[in-house]
Amino acid sequence: MPNRRRFIQQLSVAAAAATVPSWFYIQRSPDLRPLLPGGVSAGDVIQDRALIWSRSDRPARMWIDWSTTESFKKFNTIQGPAALPESDFTSKIDLTGLPTGQEIFYRVRYQSLEDLKLWSEPSIGRLRTAPGSFRNxxxxxxxxxxxxxxxxxxxxxxxxxxxxxxxxxxxxxxxxxxxxxxxxxxxxxxxxxxxxxxxxxxxxxxxxxxxxxxxxxxxxxxxxxxxxxxxxxxxxxxxxxxxxxxxxxxxxxxxxxxxxxxxxxxxxxxxxxxxxxxxxxxxxxxxxxxxxxxxxxxxxxxxxxxxxxxxxxxxxxxxxxxxxxxxxxxxxxxxxxxxxxxxxxxxxxxxxxxxxxxxxxxxxxxxxxxxxxxxxxxxxxxxxxxxxxxxxxxxxxxxxxxxxxxxxxxxxxxxxxxxxxxxxxxxxxxxxxxxxxxxxxxxxxxxxxxxxxxxxxxxxxxxxxxxxxxxxxxxxxxxxxxxxxxxxxxxxxxxxxxxxxxxxxxxxxxxxxxx
Known part of the structure; x- marks a missing residue:
């Protein structure tokens, strides 16, 4: 099993960036990189797929990396939808092709649509896909x-x-x-x-x-x-x-x-x-x-x-x-x-x-x-x-x-x-x-x-x-x-x-x- 203490520490670091409302960062951030004020979440997980959600604080493109190890030594990258004002900068993607009955680590990044060179810090989450065989x-x-x-x-x-x-x-x-x-x-x-x-x-x-x-x-x-x-x-x-x-x-x-x-x-x-x-x-x-x-x-x-x-x-x-x-x-x-x-x-x-x-x-x-x-x-x-x-x-x-x-x-x-x-x-x-x-x-x-x-x-x-x-x-x-x-x-x-x-x-x- 992955080192859960290390994973929780990663989450705490990622969460610290979301404790202040987004307007604060818009005023203080010199390079206007996107931020994720609401963190990340997953839902409707089944054997080979899961919905991944997050929210930017400005127009940005959602990207997701996922891996079966928390080190992300090997990972897959998926381009997600744009987060725009029409959806209050929220975005989500149905992550498919996941291995069955496996712990999955994912990280969400946003690429600014105002300056494509600017990226958010990643926000990290995890999930377990549904098992294909009998498991507790x-x-x-x-x-x-x-x-x-x-x-x-x-x-x-x-x-x-x-x-x-x-x-x-x-x-x-x-x-x-x-x-x-x-x-x-x-x-x-x-x-x-x-x-x-x-x-x-x-x-x-x-x-x-x-x-x-x-x-x-x-x-x-x-x-x-x-x-x-x-x-x-x-x-x-x-x-x-x-x-x-x-x-x-x-x-x-x-x-x-x-x-x-x-x-x-x-x-x-x-x-x-x-x-x-x-x-x-x-x-x-x-x-x-x-x-x-x-x-x-x-x-x-x-x-x-x-x-x-x-x-x-x-x-x-x-x-x-x-x-x-x-x-x-x-x-x-x-x-x-x-x-x-x-x-x-x-x-x-x-x-x-x-x-x-x-x-x-x-x-x-x-x-x-x-x-x-x-x-x-x-x-x-x-x-x-x-x-x-x-x-x-x-x-x-x-x-x-x-x-x-x-x-x-x-x-x-x-x-x-x-x-x-x-x-x-x-x-x-x-x-x-x-x-x-x-x-x-x-x-x-x-x-x-x-x-x-x-x-x-x-x-x-x-x-x-x-x-x-x-x-x-x-x-x-x-x-x-x-x-x-x-x-x-x-x-x-x-x-x-x-x-x-x-x-x-x-x-x-x-x-x-x-x-």
């Missing part, structure tokens, strides 16, 4: 970054949970949504109940709700000011999905909202800008037929297929959610995505099928907590499957009748951690095979919960950790920040799912035997 697999998941006003606190060392996760050396990470809080401005100081002061780094774009392209992009740039996050991105490939706060709390495509903080009330327009920023700033492999499609399947060797779903883009309006017949008003994933998911699960030959969901199945999330008459999630209260639950029931029934086994759901959204077991013997709708759902988050946001379970699909609480009753929106100082980790054993195919906190303590573990 470790990956993590979580969601909710910089929410509820809790941003990057330099006095606490920033978002240190990312350092805790990196120390566990996962093959990849699933970000389960709320990658930013476009609707959550950050203040310089927040007074805590005990009198202490939480101090945030503040930028212009994070000082108001995001409405323009520049403001949505600024939310991603804000998160990348954190050194822990940049180092994590360079070490761990990430699979991204989105939820609501990338746009607006509890949004749906047809909504005309009434939030007085906004001058733009049309959610469809806000969502279009938000999605473009999301795709610009994250290494997601685009779909040729639909380049804006977020749902996708990522295969990681014979033991694992990950189905990244999108519960946001195709939903009908939030409402009472009590329809007795499926139709346009009950859409959640939408007919096309449901068909894609069914076909993918049926075709999968992997031992484990993980469905990465941006919302839990059985936890009730109200659209309006004041009246509790409308629902943001599929769950709508105890009883038979109604409304959006009809879509879930149809999917679960399909998996039962087609003997699709070893399906595990991973999610975030509710800002606490939990393990749920869905048992048809205790459910109102019974046509499904028992399965587990695990919830992890927030990563750096307010902590809430626990939530109320809906008995339609028979969820049972195996474990949960949340704030004491009556307390909500606790800051990360409370220690209630969580991530999840999955380990799959190559010899036994056994899956172990664990829930961890930001202090590096394992809180819970569930062993699941493959059927």
């Amino acid at each position: 697999v470790r990956f993590q998941w979580g969601g909710d970054t910089c929410g509820q006003g809790w941003g990057i606190n330099p006095e606490l060392g920033g978002m240190k949970i990312y350092s805790q996760m990196a120390q566990r050396n996962p093959d990849f990470f699933i970000h389960s949504g709320d990658t930013i809080y476009a609707d959550g401005p950050i203040q310089a100081e927040v007074k805590l109940p005990d009198g202490k002061i939480w101090k945030n780094i503040v930028t212009e774009e994070k000082s108001k709700v995001a409405e323009t392209m520049q403001e949505f992009r600024g939310n991603y740039r804000y998160n990348l000011l954190d050194e822990n996050l940049r180092n994590f991105n360079a070490k761990v490939p990430i699979l991204y999905q989105w939820d609501d706060h990338e746009v607006l709390n509890n949004w749906y495509p047809e909504e005309i909202h009434d939030d007085k903080r906004y001058s733009e009330k049309n959610v469809a327009l806000l969502a279009a800008r938000a999605k473009r920023a999301f795709l610009e700033y994250n290494p997601i492999r685009s779909n040729g037929e639909d380049p804006e499609r977020i749902y996708r399947r990522v295969s990681y060797g014979p033991l694992l297929d990950v189905f990244m779903i999108d519960m946001r883009s195709y939903r009908a309006a939030n409402g009472p959610n009590k329809q007795t017949q499926a139709g346009p008003d009950t859409a959640f994933l939408g007919r096309q995505q449901i068909q894609w998911l069914k076909e993918g699960l049926l075709a999968s030959k992997a031992t484990w099928k993980v469905i990465a969901s941006d919302m839990p199945l059985g936890l009730i999330v109200y659209d309006d907590y004041a009246t509790k008459g409308t629902f943001e999630n599929g769950a709508n209260g105890n009883g038979p499957a109604l409304g959006r639950e009809l879509e879930t029931a149809d999917l679960l029934r399909f998996m039962l009748h087609n003997e699709i086994k070893n399906v595990v759901w991973l999610t975030a959204d509710v800002h606490y951690c939990a393990a749920h077991y869905y048992d048809p013997a205790k459910a109102q709708f019974k046509e499904f095979r028992p399965f587990y759902e695990f919830v992890a988050g927030p990563l750096n946001a307010g902590t809430f919960g626990p939530g109320e379970l809906d008995n339609t699909f028979g969820p049972q609480v195996l474990f949960q950790k949340a704030p004491p009753t009556g307390q909500g929106n606790l800051s990360p100082l409370a220690g209630l920040q969580f991530f999840g980790e999955v380990n799959i054993d190559a010899e036994t195919a056994e899956m172990k799912v664990a829930l961890w906190d930001n202090l590096g303590q394992r809180l819970f573990e569930q062993k699941i035997v493959a059927q």
Whole structure:
């Protein structure tokens, strides 16, 4: 194995160059060489390819060197796209022809388009391609970054949970949504109940709700000011999905909202800008037929297929959610995505099928907590499957009748951690095979919960950790920040799912035997 200490030192040197905003360097750099203020990251890694992302601070051409050794004694060089103002100087390339099941080191350089003789310093990252044979697999998941006003606190060392996760050396990470809080401005100081002061780094774009392209992009740039996050991105490939706060709390495509903080009330327009920023700033492999499609399947060797779903883009309006017949008003994933998911699960030959969901199945999330008459999630209260639950029931029934086994759901959204077991013997709708759902988050946001379970699909609480009753929106100082980790054993195919906190303590573990 490569010398990991030396590699981490390289990352620290590279990250130091990105701790100061790009405008500072534009004023001070005598030769105007490009800089990489957001570092580098990789995503959607499979057996022979990976998406590589970075951002210049000025017009420049992206170049990537990759090698199977960290010394780069021998390496391949790939010319990438131009980073231009139209994409906020972001760029990414689908790196192909990689060896299967191999640790890959890569470095990104930018060549100035204003003076071709000027080059940036390289920024270094690493990844592991998916194995072609049986090999132990470790990956993590979580969601909710910089929410509820809790941003990057330099006095606490920033978002240190990312350092805790990196120390566990996962093959990849699933970000389960709320990658930013476009609707959550950050203040310089927040007074805590005990009198202490939480101090945030503040930028212009994070000082108001995001409405323009520049403001949505600024939310991603804000998160990348954190050194822990940049180092994590360079070490761990990430699979991204989105939820609501990338746009607006509890949004749906047809909504005309009434939030007085906004001058733009049309959610469809806000969502279009938000999605473009999301795709610009994250290494997601685009779909040729639909380049804006977020749902996708990522295969990681014979033991694992990950189905990244999108519960946001195709939903009908939030409402009472009590329809007795499926139709346009009950859409959640939408007919096309449901068909894609069914076909993918049926075709999968992997031992484990993980469905990465941006919302839990059985936890009730109200659209309006004041009246509790409308629902943001599929769950709508105890009883038979109604409304959006009809879509879930149809999917679960399909998996039962087609003997699709070893399906595990991973999610975030509710800002606490939990393990749920869905048992048809205790459910109102019974046509499904028992399965587990695990919830992890927030990563750096307010902590809430626990939530109320809906008995339609028979969820049972195996474990949960949340704030004491009556307390909500606790800051990360409370220690209630969580991530999840999955380990799959190559010899036994056994899956172990664990829930961890930001202090590096394992809180819970569930062993699941493959059927």
